[in-house]
Amino acid sequence: MSYPNQDDENNTSQEKDSQLKAQKEMMLKQVLSSDARLRLNNVRMVKPDLADLVENYILNxxxxxxxxxxxxxxxxxxxxxxxxxxxxxxxxNRV
Known part of the structure; x- marks a missing residue:
């Protein structure tokens, strides 16, 4: 009987994450103008949480x-x- 290898599980989850990230980037390229993408990347350097929030909002x-x-x-x-x-x-305040 063989047990699943922890490394195999990590690799598959990393592959899924990278695929999702690539899909996200592709959608953003279609939706955002080049100037807007540049601005979002600049915001990501300073405020990554804000950039993630706006990205998710736009994707939704x-x-x-x-x-x-x-x-x-x-x-x-x-x-x-x-x-x-x-x-x-x-x-x-109720009086």
């Missing part, structure tokens, strides 16, 4: 069919600004 919009054409650099700026806005909590 694309999957839902809500993106027509490419996202320009100006549109990406707006998305980045809205993603950085602090969420406001409204508290009501």
């Amino acid at each position: 919009l694309n999957v839902q069919g809500k993106i027509s054409g490419q996202i320009s650099d100006d549109q990406l700026k707006q998305i980045l600004l809205s993603a950085q806005q602090p969420k406001r909590d409204f508290k009501f």
Whole structure:
């Protein structure tokens, strides 16, 4: 009886991760203009969490069919600004 090798499991998960990453990059190339991709890569160097959040948001919009054409650099700026806005909590004080 043979047991699965831990290295084999790690290799397959790494292959899946690299395939998903390649698919993600391909979709972003189709959806983002070259200036927007450059801006997103620059943001990734400074704020990787923000870049991941915006990437996932854009990919979700694309999957839902809500993106027509490419996202320009100006549109990406707006998305980045809205993603950085602090969420406001409204508290009501009852008298």
